[in-house]
Amino acid sequence: MQRNEGTGTSNNARDAGSFSVDRRSYLKLAGSAAGAAGLLSGTAAAAVERRGIRFNKTVNMVRDAGCDPNGNEPCDAEIRNAADDYTLLKFPPGEYKLTEKNYIGDKTNVGFVGEGDVRFTVPSNLNEKVLVVDDGTGLLFENIDLDLRASGATPGLHFGASDNLEIHDIEYIGQGIHPNSDPRGEGDGNPQVTNAFSPIVRSEDGNGTITNVVAKNDGRMGAYNSGDGRVGVWIGISHKGTIRLRNCQFEGFPNNGLYCSRTGGVVQVEGGVFRNNDITQVRLSSDGSYVEDAIISADLDNSDSPNPEDTLNTRGVRFEAGRFGFGGAQVRDCDISIVSTTNSNGAVVVGSDGADHTVKNSRISVEEDGIRGFYAAAPTGYGSRDPPPEPHTATVVDTSITGGSNGVEAIRIDQRDDSVVADCCINQTGTDRDGVKMYNSPSNVVKNSTIDVPGQQVLSPGCRVTTRNLSASGSCPVPNKAAGDSLPRELSIVSNSGRFRYQLTVSGDLGKSTARGATIDPNDTISGSTATGQGGDGGVDSYGFSGEITQMDVDGDVTVYLDDEVIPQDKYLGNVLSFYGTGSSAEYTFSVSGELSGYEGLNGPDTISGSSATGSVSSGRDRYAFAGEVTDISADGDVDIYLNGNEVTSAELLPNVLEFDGQGQYTSYEFSVSGNLTGYRGINGPDRINGLSASGGVGSGRDIYAFSGEITNIELSGAINVYLNDELIRTGSDHTLKIDGKGSYTTYEFSVSGELDGYKAINGADDIDGSSATGNVGTGRDIYTMGGNIERASLNNRAQIDIDRSAGTISVRGTGDYVSYRLVVSGDIYPERGIGYGDEISGNRASGVVTTGVDTYRYTGDIVEATMDEDVSLTVSR
Incomplete structure (x- = not known):
């Protein structure tokens, strides 16, 4: 049971599997139904079921398939060869290099799952669908990120199935910017750029579920490339079933965030964030399709694209179907806002080739001048396209439109019979702003609404519009419209009296928020993860952020709220660590990397020394504020530990x-x-x-x-x-090679057949060159990790041991001192020459003495041990 520190209430969020700790990347799957702990813990032959898809075989892509988890060698062929019917490919933590388009087709129940922090990487300038899995049924792709940080890389993923398409927990890391894409089509560029994500359900009765796919593309705006620019999600005419996109985030694409309007299949967008994409944030059309409970925003002042000023058209939602004539899609319970932009023709727009569409129970805000909240163009078709099939109705119900935009109308509907605006609330504070304009649209109705505008409530040129029960004043619900409203944590600075100033820095993303009624003040600036701002008497500045607050300085009489909890300014340092007693005495100690101070409940046994603290608690709670991270912690006894309001264990906090x-x-x-x-x-x-x-x-x-x-x-x-x-x-497959010094100075050199790396105590006197090493030991121990076998080796002290794998010999050469030795191999060992009194062979072991001369042995297998008296030993272990 998790305690909410701000309210004293409790919930079962952590028990349900939603809790995760950033530094434990192998818990990334904790939010899924099975959880990371239960992921395929059986043998490769055991049948498993994941997301409703059954697999009869699992393949470890490192151990079984031979992929390089360090991203040095390509993994393309290994993936293609391993993918098979009823087979789940498991990727251990690491990076896997893909260098070309990989097609896997006509498979039944094939899966790809990352176990921990797993990502596919691509080379520079790759402009391909790097993985295409299609034309089968039953497809799982989960917890594998796509790293596109290589220069000029614009890779995509394409997943299709007739049914049971399951895609979950993907992040596109980096910006997909093709080097030849030009803003607004200037220059000689305009290449066709690969779309980021293309899901397809090919059967009309088939279903697909896509959750937690995040792509903050932050690409080059204006690079629409005549329709060939990079799209976030493309769903086209090949899709015939139902796809649900849940809690996804697509930002900064130059050619639509979600482009899902050219399909007769169903596309249902549930939750998520879609911001600062050029052309449109979400684009739908077909009957049964909808976007629901999403945050949709154009806020170019908070764009991370390199050239937001070149944006062509930042519409929120667009309904259109090209030449296909689909209609019937809906916007439901969404927050849609045009906060700052250079160009946009509406928050919600029905194109001239869009049929009937509905907006209901949503909140729309427009702050830029000359932009409508809702615009339905005349259904005349576009260019050479025929008009869309009837009905052409536009329906806007239970929806608010607010903001300070000047000019034009909040709602405009052209040549669309039987359209309805009902139970709406329109409050426009700009100048020369009208409410609803219906042009040449007979049989239309505007009713049961508040329309508080500086211009006319309803305009109806070329037609007669029925109006009834309209009010001219009232307040309207406003959307969550700022960049920070979609981020997981919340910070508000509220003036108690007089003006205030502040600067704060966080470890993750940062954006302005409307939390606690804050307004979006252009005088407050954000640079990366740092915000600098000010406020007046009674003012509120709010931010959303991810990660932790690493620095915060506030000047003025204010109250600071962090995640709905009041934080004392003089004690808050970015993080709060709490120890809750459960009735019996428990002791604890911990250290942090930054400043540390007492926060609440500290008394006699609780002490702070620098960045460390010790204490005990039996009932109540001891709380500390600190900067940085927990570097060490231990707790003895029954105690509940919370970090920033989330219950954790001491194990989860150890670094x-x-x-x-x-x-x-x-x-x-x-x-x-x-x-x-x-x-x-x-x-x-x-x-x-x-x-x-x-x-x-x-x-x-x-x-x-x-x-x-x-x-x-x-x-x-x-x-x-x-x-x-x-x-x-x-x-x-690695061996550990250890060279132990027993007290006297020993030099050594060796080479191996595989990779070689230093593991411990390798210092300035020791050198690794490829698969060879030289060094020395006295009383210490040098440890290496090695692949393959020892090819050659030499130990030099009062005698010299030489190993030559190509000759299959081990030689012990005396230099005048009486020295004993011991040799162990994994195969057989037998005498070659110089073996005499005092020398003995037993199984895979040989031992003897030398003073002068040479004892030589032949051997098979690998070297396990070579020891020289009490001077030095070389041992190899797996």
Whole structure:
């Protein structure tokens, strides 16, 4: 049960799986029905069901298919080869390079799932649908991001199925700007640029569900490219079923955010944010289609595009169907606003090739001059296109239109018989602004509405309009219209008396908000993630943001609200950490990376020293304000911990995560760290924590630990993948090569057949060059990770051990001192020459002594150990 710190109430949001912690990217799936912990924990042969789609086989794309999770080698062929009927492709955390268009067709129940922080990367200037999966049935794509930060890259994703299309949790990372696209079509550019996302349901009875797809494209405005510019979502005539787009976000596309009007299939947009796209934010047409409960906005003052001043037309919603004649789509319960723009012909627009459409129970605001809240053009067709089929009615009901726009009308409807404006509220504060104008549109009605405008309430040139029950004054509901209204957290600065000034910085996105009745003041400026502003007596400035507040300075008598909670200015530092007692005494200690202060409830046993605190709580709560991040924490006893109002565990707050991912064969491990250590997930029977060390074993599952400080030692007995903070640091095919100094100075050199990297204690005296290394040890230990086998090696102390894999020999050369040695291999070892008294072979081991001369052995397999007296040892372990 999660406690809401601001109100003292509780809810089950975290129990339902909606809670996540940014630094735990492998919990990214926590919001889904199954949750990250339950994702495909069975064997590759076990049948699983995900999002209603059944898979009989799973493929680990690293272990089984051979993809490179570090993004160095292409993964195109591996994906194409692994995708098959009833097969789920699992991608462990990492980056996977795609370099070309990959087509996978005619598959039944094929899935692609990222397990943690997974992204596809592309090379510079790639302008292709990088993954096309179509012409089958049953398709899942979930929790895999598309990274388009390579210069000039404009990749897209294309997913089609006759039924059971399930697409979830995708983020497009970066800006999709084709290098040859020109604003407003100037110059020699205007290439056809790949659309970001193309979903299709090909059967009339088929369904598709798309949730949490985010693309903040922030592209080049004016690059409509005569219709060939980059689109956010394209759904065209091939779509015949029903697609639901839920809680998606598309921003900054030069050729429509959602372009879903040229289809006879159904497109239902539920929730989400669609902002600052050129041409239109959301474009629909067909019967049964709608956009509902969405935030739709043109606010170019808060655009991250490189050239918002070149925008062509920032309409909110547009209804049109080209030459196809579809009609019947609706806008329902939406917040639509034109806050700041260079060009727009309306917040909601019905094109000349649009048939009948409806807007209801929505809130529309227009602040720029000469722009209508609703405009239905005459249904005459466009260019050579025929007029759309009847009916042509435009219906606007239960809708408010507000704002300070000057000129023209709030609503205009041309040549559309039987249109209705009813139960609406129009309040226009600009000058020379009329209410409703119906041109040459007989049999139309305007009724039961408030129309408070400086001009005329209703105009009807060329026709007679029935009006009844109209009021000339009243207040109207206003939309959430600012950039910050769609962001998850809220900060408001409210004047108590007199003027105030402030500056604040956040770690994520930042935008102005209308929360607590705030107005959007152009004198308040945002630069990146920093806002600087001022307000007058009784004024309110509000912001929406993501992440954390990292700095806030306020001058004046104000009340500051953070997520509906009052925050004392003299104590607030960006974050609040709270410890709630549950009845019995519990002790805690923690450290943070920035400033730390007491916030509430601190008494006798609670102390702060610099950026660290210790305390105890039995009932009530101890609360601290701090800047930065929690760097260390431990709690002994029964205590509930909250960070910024969200319940967390000490494991979730520790800065590092170490994960042991079993590869099917039982492998034991042990490790030590320099800070606090706790189990996080999967810790059971054989797994033990003893102070700063832990030991355990894993087969096909995962053991996950959280800790602070650094890893001081790690030992593995077999094949296993090890991740540190989602980064793969040891693969199942890696060996660990350790050179232990026993006290006297020893030099060494070696080369391996695979990749080589330093792991611990590799310093200035040690050097890695490709797959070779040189160095020295005295009393310490140098540790490397290596792929493949030792090809050559040499240890030099009072004797010299030389290993030559190509010759299949190990030689121990005496230099005059009496030195004992021990050799262990994974295969066989037998004498070659110089073997005599005191030398012995037993199985895969050899031991002996040298003073002068050379003892030489032949061997098969791999080197496991080479030890020289008490001077030095070289060991290799998996």
